[in-house]
Amino acid sequence: xxxxxxxxxxxxxxxxxCMVRTYDVLADFGSQGVPASSVNLDYRLDDTYGLSxxxxxxxxxxxxxYSKSDERLSxxxxxxxRGVGNTESGTSLxxxxxxxxxxxxxxxxxxxxxxxxxxxxxxxxVKSLVGEVNVLSSFPAILLxxxxxxxxxxxxxxxxxxxxxxxxxxxxPGAGYLRADVDTSVSDGVMSVNSLQSIVGxxxxxxxxxxxxxxxxxNVLAIVKDTxxxxxxxxxxxxxxxxGISVEELLERKGGAEDSWEHEGPYxxxxxxxxxxxxxxxxDTSLGNVPIPEKYACEISGLGNTRTIETTGKSMFMLFLxxxxxxxxxxxDGLLEKYHDSLxxx
Numbered sequence: 001x002x003x004x005x006x007x008x009x010x011x012x013x014x015x016x017x018c019m020v021r022t023y024d025v026l027a028d029f030g031s032q033g034v035p036a037s038s039v040n041l042d043y044r045l046d047d048t049y050g051l052s053x054x055x056x057x058x059x060x061x062x063x064x065x066y067s068k069s070d071e072r073l074s075x076x077x078x079x080x081x082r083g084v085g086n087t088e089s090g091t092s093l094x095x096x097x098x099x100x101x102x103x104x105x106x107x108x109x110x111x112x113x114x115x116x117x118x119x120x121x122x123x124x125x126v127k128s129l130v131g132e133v134n135v136l137s138s139f140p141a142i143l144l145x146x147x148x149x150x151x152x153x154x155x156x157x158x159x160x161x162x163x164x165x166x167x168x169x170x171x172x173p174g175a176g177y178l179r180a181d182v183d184t185s186v187s188d189g190v191m192s193v194n195s196l197q198s199i200v201g202x203x204x205x206x207x208x209x210x211x212x213x214x215x216x217x218x219n220v221l222a223i224v225k226d227t228x229x230x231x232x233x234x235x236x237x238x239x240x241x242x243x244g245i246s247v248e249e250l251l252e253r254k255g256g257a258e259d260s261w262e263h264e265g266p267y268x269x270x271x272x273x274x275x276x277x278x279x280x281x282x283x284d285t286s287l288g289n290v291p292i293p294e295k296y297a298c299e300i301s302g303l304g305n306t307r308t309i310e311t312t313g314k315s316m317f318m319l320f321l322x323x324x325x326x327x328x329x330x331x332x333d334g335l336l337e338k339y340h341d342s343l344x345x346x
Contacts, residue, residue, distance in 0.1 A: 021286060021313055022344045026223040026235055027084055027091060031324045031332070033219035036200065036239060038090030041193035043184070047082045048096035049132035058119040059105045066104060075101040078135040079178035079193060081235050084223070093223075095193060097180055098135050103234070106133045111229050130233070134225070139175045139236035139314050140200050140218060141322050142210070144247055146271060152247065153270040153322060154208075156263030158312065171315045173263050174204035175236070196220070200241060207262050209253035216242045221321045226313035227346065236314050238321055247301070266302035274327045276300065281319050283308045287339050316343070 051059070067073045080098035084091065106129040109116045116126055142154040156173050183199050184191055193199075201212030218241040225235040243250075247269060254260060254267065270280055279296045282288040291307035292300070311319070320343075324332035336343065 020228065020342055020344050021226070021231070021316065022228045022346055023313075023317055024225040024227055024235075024346050026081075026225065028222045029091075029220055031221075031329055033221040033240065033325065034090060036196040036218040036220055039196050039220050039237070040087070040090065040092045041079070041178075041196060042092050042094050043079075043191060043193045044082065044094055044096055045191070047094060049080070049082075049098070051102070051128070051132065055121070055125055055128070058121055058125075059102060062105050062108070062115065062119045063101045066108070073100070073104065075099055077180035078103065079180060079183060081134040081136050093136075095136065095178075098133055100135075100177075102129070102133050103135045106130060107233050110233065135234045136178045137176060137232070137234055137236045137314075138178060138196070138199050138203055138239070139172065139318065140204060140239045140241050141172050141318050142174055142204060142208070143240060143242040143272070144250065144269065145242070145244070146247070151242070151272045151326075153272060153319075154250070155268040155270060155315070157265050157268070159261050159264040169310050169312045169315070170268065171263070171312045172318060173207045173267070174200070175314070176203040176207075177234075196237065196239075200239060204241070205257070206259040207257055208250065209257040209260070210243050210245060210250065214243050214245055216244075221325060224314065224317055226317070228313065231313040238314070238318055240322060240325060266304075268303055269301040271299055272322070272326045273299070274323075274331065277319065277323050277327075278331075280309065281316075281323070281335065284316060285310045286316065287342050 063075065078098045078100055080096050081093060082096050083094040085094065086092070109119075109121055109126045110130055143151040144154055146152050154173060155170055158169055158171050178193070178199060182202065183194050185194060197218055198212065200218045201215055204210050204215065205212060218239040220237060220239045222238045223235055224238055226232055251267065270276065276296045276299055279292045280300070282290045283292045285308055289308055297303055297307060320332055320335055323335070336345070
């Protein structure tokens with residue numbers, strides 16, 4: 001298996017503040033995507049990054065300070081993307097391990113020059129971190145069937161207890177980092193990463209209460225990394241997955257799931273109707289900042305009196321991808337052209 005080494009793709013100048021939202025599209029599976037079963041997570045023990053002793057010591061010093069200031073931070077083992085390759089049966093992602101400590105330091109150093117200087121890092125050190133530390137996340141859009149047979153996108157506002165990059169912004173429930181403690185298994189002494197479908201189901205269940213058996217197979221649309229200052233700066237496996245449960249049943253479960261705290265307030269349920277999705281995207285404060293017309297706003301459950309939205313980085317791009325899936329490539333290409341000054345594909 002020959003993999004496209006992704007590290008060079010991430011040696012970007014993300015440590016320079018930039019007003020636009022920038023993204024690396026590492027894989028694009030087309031408007032309809034590919035089944036999750038065709039995307040394999042290939043764990044390679046010997047393909048884990050190495051950092052210099054001075055870099056590791058600097059990260060450790062920084063982590064001691066970061067974790068003191070925020071007790072919620074935990075240095076868990078995460079799944080790290082090393083390369084992307086193709087097989088006869090689909091796409092294979094070569095993965096290893098990373099530490100949350102390395103990932104968090106990478107984000108802070110690339111965004112904050114003062115921190116970089118304080119802990120003795122050069123710009124080259126930061127570029128090295130950005131290239132090596134690429135923790136994967138699962139980023140699904142959950143589709144719920146509406147009364148008229150039109151699918152609805154399930155969204156919600158990130159809670160106050162989440163990481164600052166997404167806090168109080170509109171996102172998609174069920175997203176999260178791939179974790180070594182729950183997303184891997186060992187058989188005959190050999191460690192492997194669980195199937196992508198099971199990973200998608202685990203995180204959706206923990207946040208929404210929708211059980212894995214209540215989900216259709218996920219379709220993967222793309223693998224995308226948000227790279228701009230203030231973003232999560234990690235590659236996300238962007239997928240859509242439909243559930244047969246009703247909106248009413250979902251709302252009854254809200255608050256009962258283990259990680260329901262990750263989204264607060266009412267769910268925002270957006271009908272996949274082209275005019276509604278278009279106006280919803282146009283209202284994003286990072287794009288058009290044009291208030292949603294009342295005739296469309298009244299169709300969006302949970303919106304309340306809000307007429308403009310503020311999304312997380314991956315959520316904005318997911319709206320583009322979900323629109324392409326439902327309305328075609330012209331819809332997607334038109335948005336990229338319309339907002340080429342605000343959203344850039346690197």
